[in-house]
Each structure stands twice: as C-alpha cells, then as structure tokens.
Amino acid sequence: MTHEPKIVAFLCNWCTYTGADLAGTARIKYAPNVRAIRVMCSGRIDPSFIIDAFAKGADGVLMGGCHPGDCHYINGNFKTFRRMPLVTRYLEQYGIDTKRFRFEWVSASEGDRFAAIVNEFTATLKGLGPLKLRTEGIVVPQPADPSDQKSGGHAPRGAMARPEARS
C-alpha cells in the first residue's frame, strides 16, 4: 500500500481557515491528508509547534495566513514571515527536507487555491516518502506542563503522552 502522508496544517482563523471552509462549501475535492489546527492569527504559530508536529510524526507541516497587508490583526503575519525563513533553515540543519514545510498566504476567498496547495503538497510528500527521524530508543521530549513550574524545562516523560499517541 502506498504511503499516505500526514499533514498538520496551522491555519489562521480569518483568512486561510475561512478559505478552507470556502473550499468545503464549494465542494472542491482535495486530498484527505491534511488535518487543520485553527489559530486566531498566523502570528500565534510558535516555531515550536511546527517542530513538535514533525517530532510527533507529521510528514509535512502547512502554515496558512492572510496575505501580508490583509492581516486581520494589521501585521500579525509580519512576525510570521520574519520567523519562517529561520524555521526552514532549522529543519534543513536537522536533516528534514525543507519541501516538507510550506507556508502560504491564502485569503478567505481562495478556497480553490487552498485545495490546490493541499493536493500539490500531498503529492510532493508522497514523492518524499515517510519522514524517518532518529532514534536509538530516545523518548520524544514532551512540551512542558506550565502548571508544573519547577520542571526541568522538559516535563517528566509522557507528561502528556496519550495511549493513542504511542503506536
């Protein structure tokens, strides 16, 4: 059976998420590999989220925001495009093909474009095959639990591990 890549998509509420909704209402069909996580602004997307998604088994990460100049929060996406070039190079240095990470400006009216991007991205990832990371029996570090203020930066193993996450 061919490999079905898993794509985590961080979408801003006002443009790209709405654009994806439009693709839905317009019944534009696209690959089922993308799983959207809604944030209010692409500026909310902490590079750690992207890396965490890869660490947790995503084969690709897609980020969507408003076109620069159209940001609902005036210039939230400015911070996004300031960070993303570094994220790309960070991935590169960690040996992750940068084609596995895309950030796109998709407006609320570009449902068709959202679909096209997902299809194209899925095809690229199928070409690359599953992402193979490490590991000689290393447990993925888990995000810290803020309620646990004294933790060593990385909470004790499996702090947030859920049974379904280990397969």
Add this chain to the structure above:
Amino acid sequence: MNKKLGVYVCHCGTNISGTVNINELVEFARSQPDVKVARDYKFMCSDPGQALLQEDIKKEGLDGVVVASCSPLMHEPTFRKACEKANLNRYQFQMANIREHCSWVHTDKVAATAKAKALLSGALGKARYLAPLPSKKVPVNPATLVVGGGIAGIQTALDIADSGTKVYLVEREATIGGHMAKFDKTFPTLDCAACILTPKMVSVGQHDNIELMTWSEVEEVTGYVGNFKVKVRRKARYVDEEKCNGCGICQEKCPYKAPSEFDHALSKRKAIYMPFPQAVPKIPVIDKETCVYYKTGKCQACKKFCATDAIDFEQKDRIEEIEVGAIVLTTGFQVFDASKMTPYGYGRLPEVYSALEFERMNSASGPTGGEVRMKNGQKPKSVALVHCVGSRDRRFNEHCSRVCCMYSLKFAHLIKERTGAEVYNFYIDMRCFGKGYEQFYQRLLDEEVRFVRGRVASITDFALDENEKGKLVVRVEDTLLAETRRIPVDMVVLANGLEATADAPMVARTFNISTGKDGFFIEKHPKLAPVSTATDGVYIAGACQGPKDIPDTVAQGSAAAAQVLSVLARGEIEVEAATSEINEELCAGCRICNTLCPYTAITFDPVKETSRVNDALCKGCGTCAAACPSSAIHAKHFTDQQIYSEIQGVLYDARA
C-alpha cells in the same frame, strides 16, 4: 487532571453521514480517555440537538464539550450559547470541523472517517486543557469624535448629536464644508449645492452637542473602543475664537492679498481671511506667509479695526485632549493633479481647466460670479469635457472615480445653459449607475451635447489649418467611427479623478486601521460591514473609503452614525476574553513583546521591570505568546498546552 468530556457527532442530515461513518466515529470517541459520553444526532444545531448536550452537562457534570459538525465560524456561537444556558462556560466548548474540512471535500469514506477521527481527537486534545474564562465588560464613553468636516462628517455629526450625545468634529481647514462647499449644482437633480449644504453647516455650528474644532488636526489616539483618548492640535489661528464675532472688518481692512485656495487661485483673498462667505465658524485665520506684520512688525490693520480685540499675533498651537467612546473618519479624498498628464497641457495651456476650478467658475459666489468665461473674458463657443483624467489609468489610478461621468454631464448641461456653446464629452465608457443618472444622460443627449467615445491622446494649441487657429485642438481616436479626429475647441475641462489623500497612510496609522492598494481605507467587510474597520470603535464614511457621490456619502455618514449609536446605547461593551496575559512571576522584562502588539496593548512597567497586557486593548491574536522567550505570556484559549495537545490529537494515528 481528570476531565469529563462529552462528544456529540452531527450527521447534518446526510451532509456528514453521507461520507463519514458516524457509528465508527462515535465508537472512536468512546474509546478516548476523559470521554464521559459520546452521542450522535441528525442535527446538533437544532433545539433537540442542543438539549441533548445541555442535559448531559447537567446530569454527567461535564466540564468540556466537543461537537463534531460544521465549521466553528458557522455554529460555534450557537453551541457556546447552549453550553452557557447549561452553566458551562462558553470557552469550555470545542468544535471539530468534520463538514467543511472533511465530508464536503473528500469522497473516499474510509479516508474521510480516518480524518474525522483525527480532527475529533485534535478537538479532544484541546478540550482536555480548556479552562473557563470570565466575560469582561467595560463602560463606554458616550462622546464621539468625527474627523473631517465635509458632507460625510457633517451628516455623521448631526445624526449622532441629534440623538443627544456629545460630538467633537475636527476639521483641518478653517471652515467645514469640504469639497461640496465648492460645488455649484449637484447631479442629477441640479439642485444648488450651497442651498442644501449651508443650512447643515449652520446647524453644526449652532448645535449644543457638537463641539467644532476647525483649523485642527488629530495628533495621537490611544485607548480602545468605548474609551479612546485623543490628542488634537489646535493650530494657531491668530484670532481668538472666543472674542471674534465674525464681523469681517479685518478682512475688509487687510491690505495684503494672496491667491484664494478655495477658488483654486482664480481669485484672491486677504492675508486674514475666511475661505468663503458662508464659512462655519465665521472666524477668520491669518496666513502668516502673506501677512506683512510677521515680516516687518508693521501694519496691524486688522488689530486696529477689530472691535472685540480678537486678533492675537502671538497665538501658539495648543494640544487639547479629549476622551471619546467611538471615532468616525470622514477624511474624504483629493483630486488627481492633472499636470502629471503632460499631453493634456494642464498648467501649460491657459484654457485647460481642472474640474474644481470649473466648479468655482460656475458658482454664483465664485470668481466669475457663475459666468462661464475664458481668461479673455469671452464666452467659449465650444468646450471639451475630457473624462477619466487620472482614473482607469494604470500609470496613475487604476480605479474608476465613479463621479466624473456624472459631473461632466452636469458641466455639459451648465455650459449649454449658460453659454449655448457646443459641448463635447470624450469618454471611455459612460457610467450612469445611480438613481436618475441614466435619465440625466438621456436628457443631455436630447440637449444635443456631443459624445465622442475615445480616450483623448493630447490637447494642443498648434493649428494645422485656419479653423484650428487660436483654438485648443483635442486629438482623439473616435473608437465608434474608428478614426483619429482633431476637434478644435475654445475651452477644455478635465474630469480629474478622485484619489486617496496623500496623508491617508499616516492617518490610517494614527487610528490603527489599514489602507488598500488604491490607498483608500479598508472597511471590515466590503459587503456586510462597509463602514466598520478592523479596529473596534473606529468607523469610516464617505470618500475616504473609496470614491463616492454625495448620496452615497451621506448614506454612509448616517450608517456610521447608526453604528456608533448602537455602541453608545449599550453603555458597556464586552471585550474579547481570550486575550493574552503575562505571568509577572516569569516575566524577566526582556521587552521582546513590547513592539509586537499591533494594538499597543503591551506596556512595560519600569518599576516592576515587567511587561503587562491591557486586556481591553488585546484582540487575542497571540503573536506575543508565540514570541515570548520565557513562556511568560499565556494566550488564553489558545495556550501552548492546548495547542500541543491538539497537535498530539490530530496525529493520533502517527508513529511517534
């Protein structure tokens, strides 16, 4: 922590169940940790559907609800209300979008179901860490600021003030009235602009609830909807507004003259002047450049004759601070500078006029007393009206200015009426979309005004033959006759386009809104929120939002007034509860976040050496939280932990 979550899967008729295996999804939900109940229903948004989760909240004591149905943009408010009715905080509700993002866009049932599981497990992941947030309300200051005293600002100010609430009207010029005050007639009804405008100007001047601030500009705006603080620069007028009674003797006596801005230099005004006789307020201003006193220290004619001793040569600018609950921008437009279009010879050929110059020429109170006259005093025997000057032209403004066709028709009529001259309209397309506009066009056709379809190439005073001698020759390709023509005329009137004011970007920054590619202010939604902006409590009306004729401008002015009044009427407004918050225990005061907030909600406390979020200003974009290097900033309802858990959730089936 131990959560009690309820999961509700919606069939949405067959919209979802047609593609997603509902039973499998419900079973999956049941298998998930923390899930107390999992049900499905045909239409979750229906009353019985809502009742379903409300009962569970009460019976099972759920502290988190996940509905897998349509997009949150569709029904999140519905379900949030439902939860609140059952005493579960609205922020403890989470939605999984398995319709727009799943059943409607996929065909393969197996794949769609697998994805639905991922989206649901993501929602559960987030729900595990959802926390209740209290809704916050702030009182609204009942005063309003209107910026710009053109017809839009006048309309807005009057509508609001008539409702009995306070309005500050700030105008940068010495008088209100804006462009409309320069017009003679208005299309298509041809009623006199002054007759309909001046009464409104007067009632603004006299209104008990309107505080008029002319010769003033807004310097700085802080605060947020309901509670703005505004700094207004009252420019030195050199005339004491309290003392002056507007008798006008100073103007009479002043010996020095300068070209009149109001008449576009077609006439002269004094060094101390009111722009035009019907000015409101009736208080003159001294033009320092022209006034001889500031050069020699001599003269003082105005001071000598002023009965109320209102002249104050030493007056200085002063800053006035006002507090308002809402702001309406009606800063209007500027006309395209035709001298940029060299082939039309504006500024080079004396008989080529701009539209506003021609408006003044037509005005009874204008330089020629309403007579259409050439510089030599003669009536023109033929006049050319050139449309789309600086509009629909990629080199200058791509947009259509919407009013030029109509005011050119108005000009055509006035010229015919007053001179009987032959009138040519050179147009690309006639755009007569408004009420009564097309009829007006027909009427002009019947008045035998000439219409030549084609963009004018150039205007020259070079004559090729006798009948071109002493005339202006309009060279144009007549696209209906498919030939190039040379049409000699006595006078040319250019239909200058409307464009955003040069300082629009600066104004936008001051009021924290944005401008579009064409330079005009951007409305919140082009169709459903035409006078709102991305900044709550700041509204726009009239030509500052895009070229508009008077009816549309007035309509928008009233619309903005209605928006403002609905805010004021509420007395208090709910502010976003999902804001950012800084844990001062962890904030080391690195000040990374200080410059990031587009709403200046983050301020630095030099004493505590920590930053703090003003959550009334915060719109909850979360940009600061993403940047905070010590995780001291906590983006409520989109916390790191909620998102990490959601990531884990959507990857439920991935190898870790």
Add this chain to the structure above:
Amino acid sequence: MAKIKLGAYWASACGGCDVAILDINEKILDLAAAADILFWPIATDFKYADVEKMPDNHLDVTLFNGAIRNEENEHLAKLLRQKTKTLVAFGSCAHMGGIPGLANLFNREQIFKAVYLDSPSIDNKDSTVPHRTTQVPEGELTLPEFHNTVRKLDQVVDVDYYVPGCPPNPKRIWEVVETIVSGKLPKKGSVIGASEMTQCDECKRKKGEKKITEFKRLATAQPDPETCLLEQGFLCMGVATRAGCEHRCQRSNTGCRGCYGPPPGVYDQGLKALSAIASVVDADTEEKAAQLVGALPDPVRYFNRFSIPASPLTRRAL
C-alpha cells in the same frame, strides 16, 4: 548530623564541571566535612569495581556530569543510578546534552572520518578507526561502543534533579550542596541551582523596545557595554535562558550562549529564542525579513548550542 555519601562522575564532557566543583575554593573543606566522597574519579582513586561492590542506593547523592556518548557512559549512568538515592544531572551536558550534543548533527561514520581520517593534523597512514573489538596476538581488545547519537542523562536513566551550566556557577554549586545536605530538596525533576527567570532578570544592561536592524558579530563590531546586546544586533540567548550564572557572558560584553537551559515552561530553548529574536527584526516585507534573518550563519548551532539532544528532534534525521 550524619555525613552524606557523595559520588561524582564525569561522562562525555570536558571536565570543566569537576573543576567547577573545585572552584568553590576553601568551601571544599566544608564539603569534605559535610560529605564522605565515595566516588570521584577525577580527584580520588576509585575503580568502577568499587562502585559495583556497593549495595544499591548506597550513595546518597551523585553529581553526574557529561553526556552519554558511548557504551561506557551508559553503563556508568545505569550503575550509578542503581547505587544512588538522588541522582543529579550536573552541568549542561548531563542536563541537555551540551556541547557533545552538537555531534547529533552527524553520525558515527562522519565523525570518525572527520576525526581519524580527514583531520589535517593527523598522521594515520593505515587509516585506523576505532572498532568495538580488535584481535591482537595477546588476545581480544575491546573499546566501548561509540553511539550514533549523544543523549542527555535522563534519556538513559531516571534523573532526580538538574543543575544547569557549562560549567555550573561555583556559588550555585555550593548552594546546591547546602540544599542537599539540608535535605530540603524541591520536588523530583526540578532544576536546582538556577533561577526560575531568564537572564534578563539579572542582566544589568539597559533594555529598551527591541527592533533589530541587522545582526552583528563580535569579530566585526564592538558592542556598547551598557545596553542590551540583542538591541544592538548581537545575538544573545539570555532571553530564553535561565538566570543563575551571574550573567557571566554579558558581563564580559558578549552574548549569552544559553548553557543554563530554558526557563520553566519552555518546550525548546532554541526554538523559543529563534521565535523571539526573529519576531523583532526590523522587516515589513518578506524579502527584507528573509534577507535580515538570512544573515544568521548557523541557526541550530547557535540556538541549540547546548540542547540538541534535548530538542524535540534530538538529532539530525539519520
């Protein structure tokens, strides 16, 4: 009060941590007074066998410094875990992988090639590289297995406390010793001997609003000693690094390297610093932004200098 039984070990590390223990100077006597040192290869003559002979949990506390690079490190980590009540990851290498962790951007073969074959200063005609076992006339010689990946201590054994720093600040070390002796330890898994806040809390430099117009390097520019290095365009990890070291680097007019690790609640120190610093570059177009942050020569080695094994990806994809 009974003396505590103390152990200290040096795994894959430079030895600086052990030296730092000695840097508590005359207090070393108080230490000797408060604790019996039963195992400390750098200072005293013990054999692994001595440790193996100890009953389980014989040692009260072991300060374990260094990362887990090879089989020997791993064996000792497991052994000491078994013999110790309270195992402390001591110093950046044990805490986060430290400088040895940078090797996770390569694999064993690449490293051997660089070290034993390509290094210009090496004379190795018959291209010898380490092997686990080697046959010699006298019999078989063995070397500890060299792992592909460097791990931090808690990726091998359960760790009770973490003392960050490369090396830990002597003042902090003494405080840690006092805490241990007093027995008033915080809850398991805590970082001790460091502040809960970031460097900026202690750093005395003037801090204003941040807007980075270009990235500068000490090689080519001289920072003003009074104002925040970051504001001047000099990279400083202080914003995302625990205080406690007495901001040694900033005081010597150079940017913080991040050895004290992330403050509580931060998932990955490097990514947080990356996000923070990139967010404040003075760029309002994508082109400008790409060009500005593009000027950073080596993001990962900078932002994760001490923490690659602790990062979500832990190493370069194999």
Add this chain to the structure above:
Amino acid sequence: MKYIYYPGCSAHAGGRAYDESTRAIAPLLDLTLQELEDWNCCGATAYMNVNEVLSFSLTARNLALAQKEKAPVCTPCSACYTNLAKTNSYLGKFPELKTKVDTALAEAGLKYDGSVTTKHLLDVMVKDVGLDKIKSQVKKPLTGMKVAPYYGCQMLRPISIDDNPENPSVLENLLKTLGATPTKFELRTWCCGGSLMGTNDEVALRLCRNLLLSATEGGAEVIAVTCPLCLTNLEAFQGRVNSMFGTKFNIPVLYFTQLMGMAFGLTDKQVALKRSIIPFRRKPQTAVET
C-alpha cells in the same frame, strides 16, 4: 568613454554629415567610438513588416558581434536605436522568438546572451558625456540661433531614451548648453513620415508639412534632428511639400552633432555643412575662417 559605434546604413549614405560631424566632435569629448566590425542592416524598414524573425535576427547578429567587445553600443540613428532596443527586450520577453533567433545565429556560429546595452547618440552625449563637459568645449556659442528641437518618434517610442517620452527635454538642454535658443516646437515628437515617403508619399508629405509648419511658427531658423531619416524627409522633401501644399518652406535642417561642432569652433568642412541641401549660413560669431 568607449562605445561600440553602430552607424547604420544611412550614415554611410544620405546621413554622411551626421557620421562625419559625430566623428569630428567625439575626440573633443574623450569619446571613443569604435565602429562595429562587419555590421549589417539593423532590420529596420520593410523587414519588420515582411518577416519579423528575419528582422530580429539581423539586429541580434549585430548585438552578438558587439557582445564580444564588452562595451555598450551607441548608434546615431533613431531607427537603428529602436530596433536594437526592441530586439534586446523582445529576446528577453519571448522565449519562442529567442529560440528561432538563436538557431539563426548558430548558423553563423554566433550566440547572444542579451548582455549588450544599447544607447542613442543623443543619450550618450547628454547623459554619459554630460552637459558640463560639453559646455567646457564650447568655443563659439551659438548665441541668438533659434533652433527647433526635433526628436522624432523612434527615439522615444516604444522604448524611450532616458527622458519623458511625452514631454522630452534633453535636446533643448543640449541646445541651451551650446548657447542656442530652442524654440517652441509643439510637434517635436511627432512622426516625420519615416519610410512612408517611399510607399505612401502623400501621407508622408502631409506629416512633414505639419512638422515644418509647427517648427517655423515657433520662429526657428534651423531644425535640429537626431536621425538621418528625419533629416532626409524634412530637408529633401521641402520642395515637394511646398508644391503640394502651396507653402514656401525653406528652412535648413542640421544634425545636433553639426551644431555641437559649430559651437566647438570646428570648420564648416569638419561639420560637413556643405552636405546640406538647404544651405545654412553661419552667423559671423560662430563662423570660422576656412
């Protein structure tokens, strides 16, 4: 300053005065004009209408030859200028055209990478040499000389020299620098009729007549031109214009380079005055004993 000089066909025929005067003044301005080896027709006139690819290939050959010289190409002829500039931009814009042209060039063992910059002589004089340098060479200012500055079309359209094509001013500025008085010349950017003179002379003559009218109305005593074709049409056909429209035009037409030469104090021979059909009499103060 070194340029690859592309005279174009007319400079060696009808436009010799242009070529000679240019070569005469160049050294005074430290301007090295190295004629392009083995140049061929620029592809102007009929070619463009008969066979575009052929036309572009011809120009491309010139550019390919110039490419080896590693210096910008400078031509005095507006038609040549237009064709060189046009070819440069089209080869960049239209890959399919480029492939065709490349094959054509390959036949001749040539290759063109689009790197050559092309300039009109007037542009070189005013923008590269500079008015200051020119001023420094003016020995006999053309004081009082009323000159109609004629640009023609191809230097400004479709690809303009460094000036505002709708309202150019470089030629006026140059004339002022020489001490002359540029006159009002409304039609200074209009077409002279170009090669229509050969195919539809009625139209061409009417265009010429308009130009002559506009020029003389401005009170000019001489017309300054920047293109051999313009000169031919405006000068050689004044007789036919007169007989056709009953006008009495008799106005000399000179190349701006000739005027420069005069101002620099060169002899009538050096600036090839004698080649004019309509003789131009120099005012005493600019005349040089020969």
